[in-house]
Every structure is written in structure tokens, then in C-alpha cells.
Amino acid sequence: MESTIKIKKIKEWAISSTEKPIIISGPCSAETEKQVMQTAKQLKANGIEIFRAGIWKPRTRPNSFEGVGTPGLEWLKQVKAETGMLISTEVANVKHVYESIKAGIDMIWIGARTTANPFAIQEIADAVRGIKIPVLIKNPVNPDVELWIGAIERFYNAGITNIGAIHRGFSGFEKSIYRNIPQWQIPIELKTRIPQIPLICDPSHIAGERKLLQEISQKAMDLNFDGLMIESHTEPEKAWSDAKQQITPKALKKLLDDLIIRQEVPPGISLETLDDLRFRIDLCDDEMIKILEKRMKLVHSIGLYKKENNMTILQPGRWDKILKRNINKGLQKNLKTDFVTKIFKIIHQESINEQTKIMNYKIKAKV
Ligand code: PEP
Numbered sequence: 001m002e003s004t005i006k007i008k009k010i011k012e013w014a015i016s017s018t019e020k021p022i023i024i025s026g027p028c029s030a031e032t033e034k035q036v037m038q039t040a041k042q043l044k045a046n047g048i049e050i051f052r053a054g055i056w057k058p059r060t061r062p063n064s065f066e067g068v069g070t071p072g073l074e075w076l077k078q079v080k081a082e083t084g085m086l087i088s089t090e091v092a093n094v095k096h097v098y099e100s101i102k103a104g105i106d107m108i109w110i111g112a113r114t115t116a117n118p119f120a121i122q123e124i125a126d127a128v129r130g131i132k133i134p135v136l137i138k139n140p141v142n143p144d145v146e147l148w149i150g151a152i153e154r155f156y157n158a159g160i161t162n163i164g165a166i167h168r169g170f171s172g173f174e175k176s177i178y179r180n181i182p183q184w185q186i187p188i189e190l191k192t193r194i195p196q197i198p199l200i201c202d203p204s205h206i207a208g209e210r211k212l213l214q215e216i217s218q219k220a221m222d223l224n225f226d227g228l229m230i231e232s233h234t235e236p237e238k239a240w241s242d243a244k245q246q247i248t249p250k251a252l253k254k255l256l257d258d259l260i261i262r263q264e265v266p267p268g269i270s271l272e273t274l275d276d277l278r279f280r281i282d283l284c285d286d287e288m289i290k291i292l293e294k295r296m297k298l299v300h301s302i303g304l305y306k307k308e309n310n311m312t313i314l315q316p317g318r319w320d321k322i323l324k325r326n327i328n329k330g331l332q333k334n335l336k337t338d339f340v341t342k343i344f345k346i347i348h349q350e351s352i353n354e355q356t357k358i359m360n361y362k363i364k365a366k367v
């Protein structure tokens with residue numbers, strides 16, 4: 001079901017003068033006044049307008065640095081006063097909300113561990129009722145788009161219309177090159193369900209290490225994300241949290257300069273060629289639907305035949321042959337084995353479902 005949420009673009013609120021992408025940067029955690037101020041000044045000098053710093057840090061395991069707490073808000077206030085940057089931090093409970101509002105925070109975000117907890121989300125949503133600042137909601141740690149949308153709805157129902165979503169990847173048990181697996185189909189699904197929502201990618205928490213940041217940021221831009229939240233630190237390797245994934249403000253500038261920003265429809269581009277190609281794609285799709293219909297009718301006839309003759313639905317030898325035959329045919333037409341295999345597995349599964357229906361009908365008819 002499509003969400004009925006109507007959301008203002010934070011872009012309109014926050015940085016109407018700044019072109020896409022919206023960039024939010026700053027340290028994982030505020031550590032000391034000096035580290036916060038130096039990082040902010042270097043970021044500002046490199047054109048960054050929105051500063052982030054974790055004041056309260058939700059850590060997976062105890063005995064890690066859990067943030068400097070309320071005193072760190074004074075340093076954020078100083079960043080705002082001295083650099084003119086907008087300041088943002090993460091809130092995980094009602095106390096954090098009140099302290100942040102009191103300190104003049106311009107934007108808050110909800111961490112992934114909090115989004116996964118509807119009770120916590122509801123309490124925070126009730127606490128921010130009536131405030132005007134944007135609320136960015138990170139995806140939950142688990143790959144559950146409904147839970148993510150549920151959190152967005154709770155804020156929306158509390159009257160918050162300046163809402164954005166942050167994609168920071170999802171925990172997985174399997175070993176992966178990523179700290180949190182991106183599962184791009186999930187933010188894409190979110191954007192399909194709530195098209196007006198500004199979508200920010202957080203490559204830092206997806207990557208877990210510096211060297212993957214460029215590639216993930218580029219991918220987010222190519223998927224038409226509205227912005228990036230990237231952790232930065234004057235001395236990344238000495239950071240008190242997430243040291244492996246932070247970069248210097250200078251490295252951030254290079255990353256951003258190297259990004260290729262593609263537009264949905266760049267100015268001056270005629271859609272005629274694209275429209276023509278899309279028209280031809282639609283014709284191909286029409287053909288595919290017709291052929292699938294024809295194939296399913298044949299599957300149905302085979303099902304009836306198997307039923308009549310008491311044959312099993314699954315005939316592994318036959319399925320093997322179909323797959324091999326089509327993989328070979330596909331290779332001759334430059335279609336990858338993996339692609340052809342996936343398509344035929346889906347088609348085969350649907351054939352089995354259809355024939356199972358026919359067999360079950362027979363059982364029911366007998367009763
Ligand atoms: C963070 O932004 O520093 C943070 C704790 O992120 P996440 O909630 O994505 O783990």
C-alpha cells in the first residue's frame with residue numbers, strides 16, 4: 001500500500017541556496033571542544049554547511065565510548081556561532097530531545113537502533129510534537145522497510161512534516177565487505193512508497209572503512225539520493241569511535257569533487273530519443289507478457305496431463321534440460337548465466353505452483 005504521507009523537502013527548509021546533494025558531515029562523536037571546533041572550521045572552509053556530531057552514542061557493546069553527553073552541546077552551539085553552520089545530532093530518548101532543542105540544534109536524527117524500537121520512536125515523536133526542525137530517520141538495523149516507514153509515520157502523525165530518511169545499511173550475520181550491507185532495494189522501495197521523502201545516504205556506516213566511501217557515495221548519487229551524511233575528523237585514526245571509517249575534511253572535499261552528479265533530466269536534454277527507446281522497451285515488455293501467458297497455458301495443459309496419468313509435478317531431468325538449454329541459448333545472445341538462471345527459476349516455480357493447484361483440485365474434488 002502506498003503511503004499517504006506528504007513530506008516537505010528538507011532541502012527547501014535548510015539550504016535553499018545549496019544545490020543537490022545535501023552534505024552533512026562531522027565526527028562520529030564529539031570528543032573535545034578542540035576536535036569539534038577544528039573539524040567544523042575545516043569543513044566550513046571546504047564548503048560544508050551542515051555539521052553533525054554524536055553527543056550520546058548508542059553502542060552495540062558496553063564499555064565503548066558512549067559520548068560526552070550534554071556538555072558537548074555547548075561545543076555545537078559554538079560551531080553554530082563561530083562558523084554559521086547548521087548543527088545536528090542524534091537523539092535516542094526524550095531527555096536528548098529537550099536538551100537538543102534547548103541548545104538550538106537545527107536538525108536531529110534518529111539512530112538505526114532506535115528506529116527498530118517503536119516504543120522509543122513513539123516517545124520521541126511525542127516529545128518533538130510542535131517543533132519545526134527537520135527529523136532524519138535512519139533505517140532500522142534489520143532490513144525491514146515496514147519498520148522504517150512505521151517510524152516515519154509516527155513522526156508524521158506527531159505533526160512533523162520536515163522528515164528525511166537516512167540509509168545506513170543493515171546488519172547481517174554473514175561476513176561481508178561492508179560493515180552494514182546496503183541492500184539498495186530497501187531505500188529504493190521506501191522512495192517508491194513515499195516519493196517525496198528526501199533520501200540521504202550514510203556511506204560511513206555502510207562501509208565501516210574509508211576506502212569504500214567513494215564507491216558507495218557514487219552509487220547513492222546514481223540512484224538519485226538527495227544527499228550524503230559522511231563522518232569526518234581532523235585525525236580520523238585517533239577517533240574515539242568509528243576510527244576506521246572517518247576521513248579528514250580535506251579528503252571529504254576530494255571525495256565530493258570526484259563525485260559525478262547525474263541528473264534525472266539534465267537541462268537542455270531532449271527526451272525524444274529516450275522516449276523512443278522507452279517506447280520500444282514497452283513493446284518488448286508487451287511481447288514478454290504475451291509469451292508468458294502462452295507458456296502458462298501450456299503449463300496448465302501439462303498439469304492436466306500429469307494429473308490424468310498420475311505423474312509427479314517435478315520432473316528433475318526435464319527441469320535440468322530446460323535450464324541448460326536456455327543458459328546456452330542465452331550465452332549465445334550475451335545474456336549472463338546468472339540472469340537467465342534467475343528468470344527461469346522464477347518461471348519454473350510459477351509452473352510448479354500452477355500444477356500444484358491442479359493436483360490439489362483433484363484431491364479436493366475426491367473428498
Ligand atoms: C552515527 O551516526 O554515528 C550512528 C551511531 O549511526 P547508526 O545509528 O547508523 O549506527
Ligand code: MN
Nearest residue numbers: 028231241242
Ligand atoms: Mn559513527
